[in-house]
Amino acid sequence: MPRLKRLATMLALLCLTSFAAQPAAAQSVLRDAETEALLADMARPLFQAAGLSPANAKVVLIQDSSINAFVAGGQIVYVHSGLIDAADNANEVQGVIAHEIGHIVGGHAVFQGDGGYTNVSILSLLLGVAAMAAGSPEAGTGILMAGQRAAIGKYLAFSRVQESSADAAGSKFLNTAGVSGKGMLSFFDKLTAQMHRYGYYTTDPEVDPFAQTHPMSADRVETLRHDLQAAPSWNAPLDKGLEARFKRVQAKLRGYVNEPEVTLRIYPKTDNSVPAHYARAYAYHKSGYPDQAAAETAALVKAAPDDPYFLELEGQILLESGKPAEALAPLREATQRSNNQPLIATTFGHALIATEDKANLDEAERILRQAVARDDENPFAWFNLGTVYERKGDEPRTALATAERANLMGDARTALVSAHTAMAGLPQGSSDWIRAQDIMMVSQTAVDEDKRKGRGRNLQ
Template identity: 30%
Template sequence: MRRLFAILITFCLALPAGAQSLIRDGDIEHALGQLARPVLRAAGLPADQIKVLVIQDSRMNAFVIDRAHIFIHSGLLLRLTRPEQLQAVLAHEAAHIANGHLTRRLDNIRTAGSVAAIGAGLALAAAASGVDGKAAIGVALGIGSSAQRRLFGHTRAEESAADAAALRYMRASGVDLAGYVEVLALFKNQELLMAERADPYTLTHPLSRDRLRAIEAQGAGVTPTPSAPEAAYWFARAKGKLQAFTQAPSATLRLTGRAWGTDEVTLLRQAVAWHRTPDAARAREAIDRAIALRPDDPYLHDLKGQILLEGRAAPAAVAAFARAAQLAPQDAQVLAGLGRAQLVAGKPAAAVATLERAMTRDASNPPALRDLATAYAQLNRPGEASLVTAERYLLLGRPKDARINAERASGLLPRGSAAWLRAQDALSAAEIQIKRQPRR
């Protein structure tokens, strides 16, 4: 969740109230991935290639923009009370992906010649830029708000198709269908509200009242069955960590009690709450107790690294993150944490190696790109520093700043080298973004 802090502090302070950010946290994304896996498989989708990402926004919403990401607002995740409800949301979005509801429309935009040069990560990155997710994506695609509604809103026929498919996926993966009914009931009353006050979900996924009736007619039970222990665990972990980072520490400590927890999810939440209090000693004790219960969990070591790093204990943070990276060598978020700790600990060469590995797995991480630029600069590699700075500005939807840095990189890097070619790509992407940005 250092990404939450980093992104919020960097971008949100300068933004109007209600602005959004992407919450990048390896632990939460992993837990959501565990819950998504069975329904994605049942949908015939490659579960390893689809990430569930959380947007910091108190309104209820979930949406897809491509075949590789499902977005869920923190406000919806925090409102859900059991894993089957979350799996229902994910199954529904998986159905939109599997049925090609959005990609067809996005393909039309691509053929109209815009996003292709910038790449699929753009839309994701636009959401990370700290402005309204879908509006930012619209800006990046160069389309106005009515086009956005057409692009991201689903038709009545698509909704019924997605509902029917989602119920099939849930049935096939043994997830209690009552979760689906419960989620729709959450949205049911929303439709009576004025459009501006309703949660965006009801605007993009219309007609929950009719849908609810149809789903009940399809035999979805209304009597919930107990959750599978594994699903309950990952749900408690994702929601618990998100809650601990978003609500007041005192509220978390009230909920989890004054005594140390006896399970690692409670200890993890206590560690986050003490860390944010801040009480470094208690935070460290809590996370060490959690690790003792589950020593091979990379994300507990990752959180320990964050606590140490933000507590100005960089060398110890490097050790904790290194353990996390050893346990989850493919996780870009964990690698980004290790790279930052190495940079702060005064090891720019190690930081470059780690952050480059992180970037090959997930290049849409602005704070990690900033760390990488700093590390290059410390190693006297200004061409590469300018290149990754240009890429970061592209992700942030700041094409003019991107262009300046891409031009600088082009002048500094050996002509024809791989890095120089990337600078040319960044330059043309910046030009396209500049041309397509609506005047405000």
């Protein structure tokens, strides 16, 4: 049994290394106007307390059922959907965000390659799993346990220092922002309970509490408790507006990512609250029951007819149910009432195109150009704008929109070819021509780098 517990610890580290090795951009990012607005408002005072500009920092939602959050360079906090699902309130999520901002300010990275120990540790662990997969669990365990002990110990100690430092910084940011630290502590209580449940937290002397990337959650809670409770903000009331918005976002997220039967169990038909209608609308829509989804959405719109997010959902369900013409009115109103929020405007632009009425193309172009001007990192917006240009017979701008989308998707070859095509047809020196030239140069560099790496692999 002790050996299995040690193995579980090492496998947990393997999971961390495998996840960290995959770029954040490669994960499934969930984009939703209401969710992004909520996360921005929750994080804004914390970013400001940390001395960071909210205009240059943001929180991004990742579709992953595990309870986790991370930073991967820059001023971006990535939060898993599983964390939103597990949280009891917005204040708990703020506590996690404050901790991750501590990593940003501290300049922490999951792997920094200090002395080369990171690569050695990963290699040893991968070899161990390969041995177990080949039918030799004892050999695999031996490799995991014996491989590069000093290197792994060095990494684990380094990680624990980072985590403790982020805890201290996060508590400071909460206190400075006047946000209660109760959520940070209560969420750590959840982590402690999980460690008990899965056997990672135990008084067994065979389990080394230092053989973990993070300090034991109970120890972290005790370390933080004094600083947080001593702050004037400890008894600050929760922001009722944020908390109500959080319950809405949590519900719609559950409806979107969970299996419908799970959603309907959490939010039964007898629950007539706004979050329940929200969750069931997504669950029914996901299951292919448009009438039930429309009924749930109608209840939301009836309760708050001017709410842009309810109108957005109404239009989205109509659009995806094959009724684009009927979707135009709620989506147009949602766009206007949200001050032309780019994600909502993109859905509206898509609906205009989906009507296949040429009379709607000018409005679609105007709406979509505004959307990409305010948010140029939305591939779907560029796809729709390219569709408008194609139907209008504007080949150079169709190519430019394709180049923009390919550039965002990491398809350097398509971006390069499309940018060349756009430059050939656009007025030289115009803003669109210059943008195509920028994409062309960046894409050419990426293609050349891919070729260089390919030659390097052939020589090995």
